[in-house]
Amino acid sequence: GADRPGRRIAAMGAVSSQSCCQGNAQKVVCDFDQNDQKPVSLLYFDDLTSTASSSDARASGRLRGVPVTRVQSTKPLLKASCFDTSGVEEFRSMLANHGVNTKTWGRRGSKSIEHLYWEVFCHHGCILTGIGSPSLKRVTRILKLRVVADVESEEHVLVSRLQFLHDGQQIQRHQVPVRRLRWSMGDDNYLLQDVVDVKSGSRFLTEDCAHVESWETCSMSALEEILGVSATLHPFKQDPAAYSYIMEDDQLSDGYPGLNTLYCVHQVTFKILDPGHPKVACIGLPHGQEFATADEVFDLERFHSMQQIPIGSQLNVWSWKTNQDLVQERSRRSAPSNAPPEPDGTESKAMKRLENELMLLKRVQIPMVKSLTSVAKDSMAMGARTTLAPTAVQGRKGAPNPHLRRILQAKSTDWKTVRKMAKSLLDEDYSLDQFNRDLTAFPELFLYLRDGVGDTGSGRTTDDEYQRTVCAFFAIYWLVRLDIDGRQGFSFGTDSDWNALQESLVKDGEVSMPSSTAPGELQQRLYKLERRLAFFNNAQWGFFRRLMVDAGLLEMTPGSGRGQYQVKETRMVSLLALTAIHDIMKMDALLPTVQPEHDGYHGYAAGDVIGDHDHALCYLMDHYPDLLPSFKELDHAERQSVQFTQCNLCFNHGWLVQAEAPPGAIFTKFREAINRDKKLHAGAKDVALYFVHWLTDLAGAEPTPLGGCEKFVIKFPLHVLNSFLQSFKFIEGITSQTETQVMEKYLKHRWSDHVPSLGATPTGPHSIAAMRLLCMAQANGRNVVEAFSQELPKEDKDVLSVEMSRTGCAGQNFSPDLVPTEVASRPVGPAFLIYYGPAFLQMQCSSTVLRLRILAEIYRCARELWPEATTLVAASVHVRIDTIKGLSVAEIQDVLAKGELWLVTKHNESEAYVGRASHKKLNKYVSIGQKFQILDLGFLREQ
Numbered sequence: 001g002a003d004r005p006g007r008r009i010a011a012m013g014a015v016s017s018q019s020c021c022q023g024n025a026q027k028v029v030c031d032f033d034q035n036d037q038k039p040v041s042l043l044y045f046d047d048l049t050s051t052a053s054s055s056d057a058r059a060s061g062r063l064r065g066v067p068v069t070r071v072q073s074t075k076p077l078l079k080a081s082c083f084d085t086s087g088v089e090e091f092r093s094m095l096a097n098h099g100v101n102t103k104t105w106g107r108r109g110s111k112s113i114e115h116l117y118w119e120v121f122c123h124h125g126c127i128l129t130g131i132g133s134p135s136l137k138r139v140t141r142i143l144k145l146r147v148v149a150d151v152e153s154e155e156h157v158l159v160s161r162l163q164f165l166h167d168g169q170q171i172q173r174h175q176v177p178v179r180r181l182r183w184s185m186g187d188d189n190y191l192l193q194d195v196v197d198v199k200s201g202s203r204f205l206t207e208d209c210a211h212v213e214s215w216e217t218c219s220m221s222a223l224e225e226i227l228g229v230s231a232t233l234h235p236f237k238q239d240p241a242a243y244s245y246i247m248e249d250d251q252l253s254d255g256y257p258g259l260n261t262l263y264c265v266h267q268v269t270f271k272i273l274d275p276g277h278p279k280v281a282c283i284g285l286p287h288g289q290e291f292a293t294a295d296e297v298f299d300l301e302r303f304h305s306m307q308q309i310p311i312g313s314q315l316n317v318w319s320w321k322t323n324q325d326l327v328q329e330r331s332r333r334s335a336p337s338n339a340p341p342e343p344d345g346t347e348s349k350a351m352k353r354l355e356n357e358l359m360l361l362k363r364v365q366i367p368m369v370k371s372l373t374s375v376a377k378d379s380m381a382m383g384a385r386t387t388l389a390p391t392a393v394q395g396r397k398g399a400p401n402p403h404l405r406r407i408l409q410a411k412s413t414d415w416k417t418v419r420k421m422a423k424s425l426l427d428e429d430y431s432l433d434q435f436n437r438d439l440t441a442f443p444e445l446f447l448y449l450r451d452g453v454g455d456t457g458s459g460r461t462t463d464d465e466y467q468r469t470v471c472a473f474f475a476i477y478w479l480v481r482l483d484i485d486g487r488q489g490f491s492f493g494t495d496s497d498w499n500a501l502q503e504s505l506v507k508d509g510e511v512s513m514p515s516s517t518a519p520g521e522l523q524q525r526l527y528k529l530e531r532r533l534a535f536f537n538n539a540q541w542g543f544f545r546r547l548m549v550d551a552g553l554l555e556m557t558p559g560s561g562r563g564q565y566q567v568k569e570t571r572m573v574s575l576l577a578l579t580a581i582h583d584i585m586k587m588d589a590l591l592p593t594v595q596p597e598h599d600g601y602h603g604y605a606a607g608d609v610i611g612d613h614d615h616a617l618c619y620l621m622d623h624y625p626d627l628l629p630s631f632k633e634l635d636h637a638e639r640q641s642v643q644f645t646q647c648n649l650c651f652n653h654g655w656l657v658q659a660e661a662p663p664g665a666i667f668t669k670f671r672e673a674i675n676r677d678k679k680l681h682a683g684a685k686d687v688a689l690y691f692v693h694w695l696t697d698l699a700g701a702e703p704t705p706l707g708g709c710e711k712f713v714i715k716f717p718l719h720v721l722n723s724f725l726q727s728f729k730f731i732e733g734i735t736s737q738t739e740t741q742v743m744e745k746y747l748k749h750r751w752s753d754h755v756p757s758l759g760a761t762p763t764g765p766h767s768i769a770a771m772r773l774l775c776m777a778q779a780n781g782r783n784v785v786e787a788f789s790q791e792l793p794k795e796d797k798d799v800l801s802v803e804m805s806r807t808g809c810a811g812q813n814f815s816p817d818l819v820p821t822e823v824a825s826r827p828v829g830p831a832f833l834i835y836y837g838p839a840f841l842q843m844q845c846s847s848t849v850l851r852l853r854i855l856a857e858i859y860r861c862a863r864e865l866w867p868e869a870t871t872l873v874a875a876s877v878h879v880r881i882d883t884i885k886g887l888s889v890a891e892i893q894d895v896l897a898k899g900e901l902w903l904v905t906k907h908n909e910s911e912a913y914v915g916r917a918s919h920k921k922l923n924k925y926v927s928i929g930q931k932f933q934i935l936d937l938g939f940l941r942e943q
Helices: 085-097 114-123 214-229 276-285 300-304 323-334 347-361 374-379 391-395 402-408 415-424 433-439 443-449 462-480 482-492 502-507 518-528 529-538 541-550 569-581 613-623 636-648 653-657 663-675 687-701 710-717 718-735 739-752 769-792 792-804 819-824 839-843 848-865 889-897 920-926 939-942
Strands: 020-021 027-032 039-046 060-070 127-129 137-151 154-165 170-175 178-180 236-238 243-251 260-272 293-294 314-322 555-558 566-568 831-835 877-881 901-906 912-918 931-933
Touching: 060 127, 060 214, 060 462, 085 114, 137 214, 154 323, 170 323, 178 214, 178 236, 214 260, 260 769, 276 792, 300 687, 314 323, 347 518, 402 443, 415 433, 415 569, 433 462, 443 462, 462 482, 462 569, 462 687, 482 502, 482 529, 482 541, 482 710, 502 529, 502 687, 518 529, 529 718, 541 555, 541 687, 541 739, 569 636, 569 687, 613 636, 636 687, 653 687, 653 718, 663 718, 663 739, 663 831, 687 710, 710 831, 718 739, 769 792, 769 839, 769 848, 831 839, 831 848, 839 848, 848 877, 848 889, 848 901, 848 912, 848 931, 889 939, 901 920, 912 920
Parallel strands: 060 293, 137 260, 831 877, 877 912
Antiparallel strands: 020 027, 027 039, 039 060, 127 137, 137 154, 137 178, 154 170, 154 314, 236 260, 243 260, 293 314, 555 566, 901 912, 901 931
8 A cells, every 4th residue: 555665576467575686697676666566766786896797796796776767668578488499590590601609699798699689570670781791790770868967067967887688687888878770671671681772772871761760750759768758848958969970880799799780870969958857856866866767577576586588678777977977987997907707606605695685675765866846845935944154154155065065055854744754653554664755855865875976984885874874764763663563673674564573473484574585594594583582572672762751752641641652743853853964974075174264173174174974064063054954944942952962062972882982082072061061960851862863873773774773683792782771871970080980980891791701800001902892892802802812912912002091181091000001101192093993893703813913003003193292192083994994804915915005194183094005196195295104914914
């Protein structure tokens, strides 16, 4: 029905739960609408480094998602099994007699002999000339459609960058929409002796050939056939001056290797005059979003079941690219590859592919970007405007990030829908599917869905970050509904109709978002039922509920007795808005530059790009709220609360629970804010709101929203999660204790609370480092502590012990019996925060000691860039290791084997980055005076 996603596969009458589809290169998943079987979205692994299929694309590629539109094909679609076998063999023999070897056709991106047979005799998309002579030639006439539109004030061209073909092959390319013109031969003969019509004397390659469809007539209908939009609509205008006709003769066909081809190409240009017109939203406008189209018989289920798909049927993934992008792509693809051939897949790679395919099923469909014109009008009608930053600040062209300003300026949130979301959360009939659909009310979420936004500071893809944000929203949905279906959805995930799985069903073998293709035993093993049941039965649900009440998100229903709650709509709207905007600054291309009047903001100088995504968001809140629609239009008091939690509070709870940062970076600004604003007391709403947001954000950290909150439920051992929750009581001590005292007590608690027991709390010069490493490594903590204590070379152990004992606080030290003597006797700074250090140590592997040695070398290089100084004792520097956090030691070493280096590069006075560099890049750094240190990882070569 309307409130069910109906996750089914259009399988020519066959119906199953959502399923994977096996091609040569990867598996893809497509969600379909239950009523009309139209595909909603496509999720797939994309190996962007390959020009053809790769057997390891699913294991190594990026997971991407796009909305899908069905289009009506005018091509005659025919299964290969319907052909006359003798006719195909006779055709093959004829080609062989002309020196064309078809044995390799149908593999590695090429088309099959049946495809050419269909193209000549069924589709009439080409003719063969030179029959009976040494000069056999295929002649095909092509209409290329160059569709251009302004995206963010820059001209973009629409290209097909991925094609999923009827035979399961995946082809990567950058090609404008193409329509083959159909031949119409009077005697129905498409095998000819010459390129001259013997009856009329006309040549088949003239621009206006009488034996082929009119390119002018087809140019008007081709857009609808290929993209599902009509060129007769108001937004489209054909540019006659841009028309061209060229012939490309004696070309070796990529589709049919060895077959000489003449291409007669008509190119027509269509300009989209109004990219914001709702009629072109289906092709990713106005924001330049990727999308996909599939003809009416393209069937993913039949791929997997090995049933035949009609020849000519395909699915295209489309992307909007600048002209410069296309030039760079052509240059990259034409460059010779020095990469060695991939080895045969191992069992571990096969397992990884299966895991990836199952993960696809637990991701939500990708919404199509819609025109926000009507939304803006609704918001204005509701009077949702607030006072913004001064005109002088708003008016500076492009500040603080031109890309961000072009995308979000003047956008508005659909507050009517957001308020409905908040009000409906405790309505039993308000389904998870409807909640997910309503998320399109937040314009900031579409930033994740824009191809070309670029890399993220987290090292994940923007698709991953979108799914993680949705998972955080789902965590809110489920935590509010604990007495309805929340505990079940949070712990067990959903079935294929997005209903929360019940305990009895998972005990009977059900898993979230089941696959009809993967082995049931494997699905059970990866589902981790025992952990889910343990969480469901032992999680501190009462704590979660109390925190929601303390934050002002829920309240007891008056006169209802105990146990009945209602949503406080205005406050819940604030939490939803905060969730929508919180992680958008993880996209590097959107990071703001500090303007001259804000010099010194959070330690950043004018002209610095703010690399920390939390500080970047705060900068926008403080100085450019007009660029955050879901923040600027909040109720005034609620906007202040959100700003307090994200900016004034200056607290990152993850830094504490993972001991990622020194105490000064964690607590100093937090302590100042608490003392200044007097916010920390029992039930303080704004502090509680911060912790609710932190919990839901962490709960949604895995990009698998339909699998439940897997970060909490299956990634953390329950005792680790409980230790996280117990950290709240330590934080309250900041009003009466120093930053370092609070952190030391927390570290000791985590050590003594570890399961299995690690013995007495350690003492000695390496103790603080050992306790911090335990927290950083989480479930891998025992292995890391043992490697640190027993295997790590002394010089590396000493470096970690010294640097991890720096406090970043003036006049504060950890207890003298827990740190090296030089730290206790000579306070200096700055202290270092190794950003994503926990993720680097949490990888379960046999090279734990090598990862510790790499970490020690990073600290060494950072200290060279920031020499010890007593004047910097209260300072902390962020060293970001995004680029290596998820790499194995072997992958890090591979970079060195290729002749490149790993550097720690000073970004500004507060930040440094670890990254790889070629010798050319190194020389450039030297020439411009860029400060850096080369990581000395020679010990990796000794292994």
